[in-house]
Every structure is written in structure tokens, then in C-alpha cells.
Amino acid sequence: MSYEKIGFIAPSTCLSAKEKPVLNRTARFLKQALGVEEPYFSPHLFSSDAEIDHVTAPVEARAEVFKKAIRELDLIISVAGGTGAEDLVREIDGKDLRIIRDRRPLFIGFSDFTFLLNEIYHACRVPVIYFPSLKVGKGDFRNLLALISGDEIQYRGASWLTPPPPRRLSGIPLGGNLSTFVNFLNRGVPPKFSWKRHILFFEDVQVDVEDLHRLLAALRRHHVFAGIKGIVVGSVSPPGKNSSSKEPGRDAVRFILSYLADVIKERRQQGRPLPILTVSNFGHDIRRNLMAVPIGGHVTISRSKRISFRLKKRPARNGLAA
Known part of the structure; x- marks a missing residue:
């Protein structure tokens, strides 16, 4: 170790x-x-x-x-x-x-x-x-x-919002809290990613549908949806409700599908569909089976909604950096 x-x-x-x-x-x-x-x-x-x-x-x-x-x-x-x-x-x-x-x-x-x-x-x-x-x-x-320790860990997704991918989906996890991730991107010189190599995970709290609209619009401006390999949506709860409530999740899901309908259609026509999966154990106020997401690691998502994460073992380093 x-x-x-x-x-x-x-x-x-x-x-x-x-x-x-x-x-x-x-x-x-x-x-x-x-x-x-x-x-x-x-x-x-x-x-x-x-x-x-x-x-x-x-x-x-x-x-x-x-x-x-x-x-x-x-x-x-x-x-x-x-x-x-x-x-x-x-x-x-x-x-x-x-x-x-x-x-x-x-x-x-x-x-x-x-x-x-x-x-x-x-x-x-x-x-x-x-x-x-x-x-x-x-x-x-x-x-x-x-x-x-470098071992693979697994979770189970909740439901596909789009048709599942024809085969398992693999990529590099990216994201976290949606509001903060958007703030991370919104700079004079935005960080550049090869979106097609990444799968975006996001969750948020104290966010209503109008807030969510602004956040997704920002991701669209940064061309995230045009290239991202897939999306995993955790809990998105509005002000006054915790993320264990089911209704806020349905509201958020309904809006996400409506807002991204044109992107989903266009990418399907281009032969590179945008898979979107929801999960119930990723976000604030989740109390059981909390998802640990290795940003920059590796994720594989199966058609059956099995999510597998892996993180390469840290190589041994001699000496102390100054």
C-alpha cells in the first residue's frame, strides 16, 4: 500500500x-x-x-x-x-x-x-x-x-432515460456537484477536455428547475452535450427538500429530457447516441450505499445498469518533493 x-x-x-x-x-x-x-x-x-x-x-x-x-x-x-x-x-x-x-x-x-x-x-x-x-x-x-487500493467497485443504476447503449459504455468519469462544475468551466479561458472520452456525473442540492435550466444551458455553451460519451444523473433536489425525496428527482429528470430532446435526437441521427442513466445513491443527503466516483479514473456501464469503477494504483515514489 x-x-x-x-x-x-x-x-x-x-x-x-x-x-x-x-x-x-x-x-x-x-x-x-x-x-x-x-x-x-x-x-x-x-x-x-x-x-x-x-x-x-x-x-x-x-x-x-x-x-x-x-x-x-x-x-x-x-x-x-x-x-x-x-x-x-x-x-x-x-x-x-x-x-x-x-x-x-x-x-x-x-x-x-x-x-x-x-x-x-x-x-x-x-x-x-x-x-x-x-x-x-x-x-x-x-x-x-x-x-x-486499485480494486474494481460496483454499483447499480436506477433507470435509463434514453435507450441503453448497444454495448457497454466505458470512459473517464468527470463532474461532481453540477453548480460547482459549471463554475469550474465558466472562466475567461475555460479548461479544455476531450468530451468524447468522458462520462459526466452530476448531482446538486437546493436547485429548482429554473436553476437547472441555467446550469444545463452553460454546459451546452461549453459544447459538453455535443461530445460527452454519456451522462449519469444523481439526485437534484430543489430548495426546501432533501435529495431523498422522490418527487424532486422526477421534476429534474422530466426537465433534463425536455431540454436535451434536440441533442438526443440529433446525436441518434448521427449514429452516436447520448446515453443518460439515473442513479439513486449519488448526491447530497444520501444515507446508504454512497457512490464514490473516481474522477479521472475509469468507469464501465453495462446495458443492465451495472456501474463499475476502477482507479489505478498509485505508483511508489522515492524521495520527498520540495
Whole structure:
């Protein structure tokens, strides 16, 4: 096992004091399973910045922790989503990116951390894992540990919104939280992807149909739907309802099909259909069998809706990056 040093950081919003036992439990699980030394805990896990209280610390302090983590840790876990992780992108320089490419630490995060996960994959071609790291039940932990170890893990999709592909669908997972992923793309110089190699996974919370319209329109402007190999839709819940409610999912699904009807038709006529699959265990407030998505890894989806993920084992590296 090549993950010898693990640590927990808070690049955006902090944990509440009542979540400390959950943090300690997760750290204990990983320490025992990976056989590593004592985990590193960022000094900002439970703090709030004096000026902007929804982030843990000034961006310079958060960036300092991040830069330390990429140089010293092998497994870097973001403890919470929230707001503000994207601030770190402007503090990350070319030297930091070279260190990530060379050391290849594995990042795990969720929600707002979507921005950094996709940035790291895009800039460094280093795979990462989209997963709410502190929501680890026994089954979730087994899957996460298997994925970290380089083994294949499997889930079951809910339903095809389009005809299933004629054969199994394989590609590179991309995405995460939809609002944050769109924000990641919406830049003066947008990141470039070969969409035809990727399968987009997205979920969101506190998003109504009008919000969803804007988000899908942004993806269309970035030519995602014209090229993407396939789409997997998790829970998309509107304000005031949690994602375990079935009705918000139906509303979102109905709109997605309506909005993409012309794209689905055009791609079918071109002989390169756009498969769209829904899943019930990907998103906020999901409590059982949480899906761990290896962005930059590998996914295979069968006609029978079996989803298989794999992440290449991290190669052993000698020496410490400076």
C-alpha cells in the first residue's frame, strides 16, 4: 500500500464541533485499514475566518495548508463542502502543479471541492475521488478502501432515460456537484477536455428547475452535450427538500429530457447516441450505499445498469518533493 501519510484539510467551510466524533471515527478507520501513522489534521477544521465566516480562514492560510499537504501527504481528504475551495486555485502555481504530477497524492472531497478535484485532474491528469468523506458507513468504507487500493467497485443504476447503449459504455468519469462544475468551466479561458472520452456525473442540492435550466444551458455553451460519451444523473433536489425525496428527482429528470430532446435526437441521427442513466445513491443527503466516483479514473456501464469503477494504483515514489 503506497498511502503512508494521510491528512484532513478544510479548504472551504468548517466542521461543526458536533462533527468531531465523526471525523475521529473516519480517521481511525483509515488509519487502521491503511496501516498508516497518525493522520494530519489541518488547524482550520473547526475555525471560521474573522471577516468571512463561511470559510475556515483567509485564503492565504488555507493555501498554505494545501501546499503543505501536497508536499507531505499521500491521501488528502477535504472534510466538508460549503463555499470557498475555488479560492485556492489562484494561489496554486506551476511548482505546486509539478509536485502534484510527480507525487500523485490522492484527493477525496465532495460538493464545493468539485472545483479543485476537476482542476487537479485537468491540470495534472492525476485521478481524484468525489465522495463525502465523513459519511462512511461499513459498506461505503469497504467500497472506498477497495477503490483506493486499485480494486474494481460496483454499483447499480436506477433507470435509463434514453435507450441503453448497444454495448457497454466505458470512459473517464468527470463532474461532481453540477453548480460547482459549471463554475469550474465558466472562466475567461475555460479548461479544455476531450468530451468524447468522458462520462459526466452530476448531482446538486437546493436547485429548482429554473436553476437547472441555467446550469444545463452553460454546459451546452461549453459544447459538453455535443461530445460527452454519456451522462449519469444523481439526485437534484430543489430548495426546501432533501435529495431523498422522490418527487424532486422526477421534476429534474422530466426537465433534463425536455431540454436535451434536440441533442438526443440529433446525436441518434448521427449514429452516436447520448446515453443518460439515473442513479439513486449519488448526491447530497444520501444515507446508504454512497457512490464514490473516481474522477479521472475509469468507469464501465453495462446495458443492465451495472456501474463499475476502477482507479489505478498509485505508483511508489522515492524521495520527498520540495
